[in-house]
Amino acid sequence: MARTTGSDGGRTQAAIRDAALSLIARHGYEAVSMRQLAAEVGVQAAALYRYFPTKEDLLYTLMQDHMNGLIAAWEGARPATVDPTARLAAYVENHIAFHIERRSSTHVSNMELRSLAPERLTHILKLRTAYEKELRTILRDGAEKGVFAVDDIGLTAMALIQMMTGVIVWYRPGERLSIDGVTETYLSMTMRLVGAPQPAGEQRHVHAHA
Amino acid sequence: MARTTGSDGGRTQAAIRDAALSLIARHGYEAVSMRQLAAEVGVQAAALYRYFPTKEDLLYTLMQDHMNGLIAAWEGARPATVDPTARLAAYVENHIAFHIERRSSTHVSNMELRSLAPERLTHILKLRTAYEKELRTILRDGAEKGVFAVDDIGLTAMALIQMMTGVIVWYRPGERLSIDGVTETYLSMTMRLVGAPQPAGEQRHVHAHA
Numbered sequence: 001m002a003r004t005t006g007s008d009g010g011r012t013q014a015a016i017r018d019a020a021l022s023l024i025a026r027h028g029y030e031a032v033s034m035r036q037l038a039a040e041v042g043v044q045a046a047a048l049y050r051y052f053p054t055k056e057d058l059l060y061t062l063m064q065d066h067m068n069g070l071i072a073a074w075e076g077a078r079p080a081t082v083d084p085t086a087r088l089a090a091y092v093e094n095h096i097a098f099h100i101e102r103r104s105s106t107h108v109s110n111m112e113l114r115s116l117a118p119e120r121l122t123h124i125l126k127l128r129t130a131y132e133k134e135l136r137t138i139l140r141d142g143a144e145k146g147v148f149a150v151d152d153i154g155l156t157a158m159a160l161i162q163m164m165t166g167v168i169v170w171y172r173p174g175e176r177l178s179i180d181g182v183t184e185t186y187l188s189m190t191m192r193l194v195g196a197p198q199p200a201g202e203q204r205h206v207h208a209h210a
Numbered sequence: 211m212a213r214t215t216g217s218d219g220g221r222t223q224a225a226i227r228d229a230a231l232s233l234i235a236r237h238g239y240e241a242v243s244m245r246q247l248a249a250e251v252g253v254q255a256a257a258l259y260r261y262f263p264t265k266e267d268l269l270y271t272l273m274q275d276h277m278n279g280l281i282a283a284w285e286g287a288r289p290a291t292v293d294p295t296a297r298l299a300a301y302v303e304n305h306i307a308f309h310i311e312r313r314s315s316t317h318v319s320n321m322e323l324r325s326l327a328p329e330r331l332t333h334i335l336k337l338r339t340a341y342e343k344e345l346r347t348i349l350r351d352g353a354e355k356g357v358f359a360v361d362d363i364g365l366t367a368m369a370l371i372q373m374m375t376g377v378i379v380w381y382r383p384g385e386r387l388s389i390d391g392v393t394e395t396y397l398s399m400t401m402r403l404v405g406a407p408q409p410a411g412e413q414r415h416v417h418a419h420a
Contacts, residue, residue: 027324162376185362
């Protein structure tokens with residue numbers, strides 16, 4: 001693609017990450033070589049190795065970026081209220097908004113865990129657990145307050161996360177549905193699934209879709 | 211592993227398929243060679259090529275087996291009743307039972323579609339669409355009869371399928387929950403999600419778990 005100058009290290013690194021996400025999502029981690037990646041970015045392989053001494057260093061960086069970005073996004077989106085329904089709505093909206101814009105990154109993060117070294121895998125899984133714990137806390141608070149009817153907090157959290165992340169498998173921007181429309185439908189399904197009272201719309205933060 | 215004699219072609223083919231599913235699920239399609247697979251099964255590479263002339267022939271066979279097996283399982287499980295709630299319950303039970311016993315096959319089927327030749331990919335996607343259409347029909351019948359409250363049939367079907375298939379990501383047999391327990395919780399979440407009246411248990415076909 002466009003040749004990226006080595007003078008701006010940050011820009012080169014970002015270009016490497018973007019190209020790596022796209023190549024790995026399309027062909028799989030094992031099938032992508034550092035040489036192929038360097039060619040895609042338009043740098044010498046030596047420049048690549050300066051930033052990422054091994055291919056696994058690169059994969060680990062991509063997965064850390066993804067999880068740290070997700071956690072930071074949630075920290076920015078988390079509402080101050082204690083109301084479980086509003087917190088759950090915010091979690092769903094943030095989760096869908098984050099993943100729908102990061103298809104490649106989400107694919108890589110979900111599909112290539114097997115290629116991480118054990119201690120790095122443990123670190124990524126710890127980040128995931130921390131993020132998922134936020135949802136379990138919301139569900140538990142809602143169940144304890146009698147706002148939600150949840151049989152099993154852990155199973156419900158997993159079911160919701162897989163249902164929401166699954167959006168990236170079939171959603172293509174510019175199709176029949178807007179992102180807001182998809183989010184609204186998923187919010188409504190989530191609220192029904194956890195047995196929350198169906199609101200008239202006051203808890204929705206999404207905009208009406210055309 | 212155990213050496214499989216060439217005299218029983220059916221047994222050898224089955225051993226190749228099993229080993230291929232396990233190796234591909236663990237390492238990814240691109241990373242597994244026909245030579246490695248032959249060694250795992252305990253046959254000469256030539257024997258492998260007799261059954262599967264190319265690695266992609268093998269992958270295609272695995273994916274066809276998976277989808278044809280799923281469709282056959284559903285045809286066996288589909289109840290004669292027109293009641294949408296009972297049909298939805300049967301769909302959920304069959305889907306979870308089928309996938310929970312086929313972790314490797316499910317991983318391969320979901321993760322390696324990109325490695326199929328275009329016309330084969332089209333065929334596999336057609337089988338998927340046919341299977342998913344069964345769920346959409348149940349949801350539509352339920353919505354039209356006023357038994358279900360579903361905003362968007364297509365989105366609800368995708369959400370349910372991804373939620374249910376996601377079980378294989380975290381479920382390990384012999385853990386805290388039995389398969390029946392998991393199925394019961396997912397049935398209850400599904401019925402709430404589609405806005406079905408929560409039954410006292412008469413629509414459940416699962417057995418109580420200890």
